[in-house]
Amino acid sequence: MAGRGLGMAVLALSTLAERSLEPYCRHFNGRIVAKKKFRAWLALSVAVLWLALFASVAADPAGEALERGWRAYHGRNFAGAEEAFRSISGIGSEKDRLLARLGLAMVEHFRMPGARPDLAIPQYEALLNEAAVGPAFKANLHILLGEAHLNKEVADPAKAEQHYALARSAAPDSLFAREAVLRLARLRLRQPTEQGFRAAVAVLEEDLTGQPGNPLAGTQHLLCAQLLLALRQPGDVLRARAHLQQAYAVGLVNQRRKGDVLFAVAAMSEQELGDPETALRYYQLLLDSIPTDYRMYYAKLRVAALKEGR
Numbered sequence: 001m002a003g004r005g006l007g008m009a010v011l012a013l014s015t016l017a018e019r020s021l022e023p024y025c026r027h028f029n030g031r032i033v034a035k036k037k038f039r040a041w042l043a044l045s046v047a048v049l050w051l052a053l054f055a056s057v058a059a060d061p062a063g064e065a066l067e068r069g070w071r072a073y074h075g076r077n078f079a080g081a082e083e084a085f086r087s088i089s090g091i092g093s094e095k096d097r098l099l100a101r102l103g104l105a106m107v108e109h110f111r112m113p114g115a116r117p118d119l120a121i122p123q124y125e126a127l128l129n130e131a132a133v134g135p136a137f138k139a140n141l142h143i144l145l146g147e148a149h150l151n152k153e154v155a156d157p158a159k160a161e162q163h164y165a166l167a168r169s170a171a172p173d174s175l176f177a178r179e180a181v182l183r184l185a186r187l188r189l190r191q192p193t194e195q196g197f198r199a200a201v202a203v204l205e206e207d208l209t210g211q212p213g214n215p216l217a218g219t220q221h222l223l224c225a226q227l228l229l230a231l232r233q234p235g236d237v238l239r240a241r242a243h244l245q246q247a248y249a250v251g252l253v254n255q256r257r258k259g260d261v262l263f264a265v266a267a268m269s270e271q272e273l274g275d276p277e278t279a280l281r282y283y284q285l286l287l288d289s290i291p292t293d294y295r296m297y298y299a300k301l302r303v304a305a306l307k308e309g310r
Contacts, residue, residue, distance in 0.1 A: 062092025069103050078111040094132050101127055102141075109148055117148040124148065139176035142167035146183060161187055178216040181207040185223065197227045208246075221247035222261070237272050241265055259293040262286040270302070280306040 069084030081103060088100035101123065109120035124145045127133060133141070146163035149156040164187070167180035181203060188199040204220045214220070221243040228240035244261050252258045262282050270279035283299040283306070293299070 060092070062088050062096040065092075066096060066099055066103075069100070073103060073107065076112065078107050082107045098127065098130060098132060098137070102137075106144065109144065109151070115151065117151040118153070121145060121148045135171040136174045136176055139167040139171040139174055139180065142170060143176060143180055143183065146180075150187075157187060157190060173211075175215060178207070178211070178214060178220075182216070182220070182223070194231060194233075197231055201227050214250075217250045218247045218252045221250070222257075225264075237268055241268055241273065255290060259286060259290045259295070262289070263293075263295050263299070266299070266302070270306070276306050 065084045065087045069081045069088075072078075072080035072084060085100040085103040085107070088096055092100075105120045105123035105127070108123065109115060109117050124141050128138060128141050142163040146160040146167070149159040149163065161184065164180040164184045168177045171177055185200040185203045188196050188203060190196070201224050204224050208214065208217060208220055208224075211217075225240040225243040225247070228236040228243070244265050248258065248261050248265070252261065262285050266279045266282035266286065269275040269282065280303060283303045286293055286299050287296060287303065290296075
């Protein structure tokens with residue numbers, strides 16, 4: 001059950017991450033227009049992940065209270081979540097109580113209105129010192145600590161970066177490590193300069209190189225492409241196209257996003273890179289794989305024209 005829950009969580013989180021992206025390109029009057037906004041807040045909710053992992057333990061009072069607490073938290077019913085998590089203090093296993101403490105800290109951190117990340121920090125740190133906390137849980141805690149240091153009244157980006165790095169090293173092959181990479185990239189963009197954009201791309205590309213089988217590779221490739229299309233210095237469009245091709249190759253859950261990628265590769269190949277062969281191949285891929293795409297008619301016209309050498 002737990003294994004199936006984790007698989008469902010990875011699928012759900014990957015889908016949400018793709019949907020969180022600002023559409024990185026639109027076709028308008030025959031041109032590809034890059035969008036410069038970068039939203040990597042991501043929908044990688046630890047609440048969803050822990051709910052999926054532990055939904056199968058809801059056959060006992062502590063398990064039921066945990067499930068009730070996470071559902072309330074995910075629904076932004078913070079008072080209900082707090083009540084459910086506090087009810088576990090005297091019952092359940094050590095794991096149950098650790099998860100309840102995590103829930104209470106997250107309620108303190110993200111409650112709206114009245115969030116107090118400064119009060120959540122010592123609670124996260126206390127959980128890190130528990131002997132029963134495993135590598136993935138530690139990675140999750142470091143991500144939360146990084147966010148808390150950014151969310152404080154006086155943000156501390158250096159502390160946040162330290163905790164994101166610790167999250168990666170705590171469980172390097174986990175989904176939490178991949179989330180830490182995305183948050184490190186976002187951190188580079190606090191000053192949205194060319195240097196910041198290129199630093200974010202470097203963080204993402206380094207992780208993509210070292211993590212075969214990365215479940216968020218599609219999302220990371222899309223983010224790299226988005227940033228490079230915003231910069232558009234010599235060579236950036238070619239690199240962006242390569243990232244879009246890789247995003248398609250590793251698989252995208254969202255069909256609309258898949259259509260965006262195929263169309264963007266085709267259009268930029270034809271109009272900006274002088275590569276009609278690649279353009280023809282990707283227009284045809286769009287027609288074959290997503291025949292209901294709203295750009296189907298335009299793609300058909302371009303396929304016919306390119307085959308005629310126009």
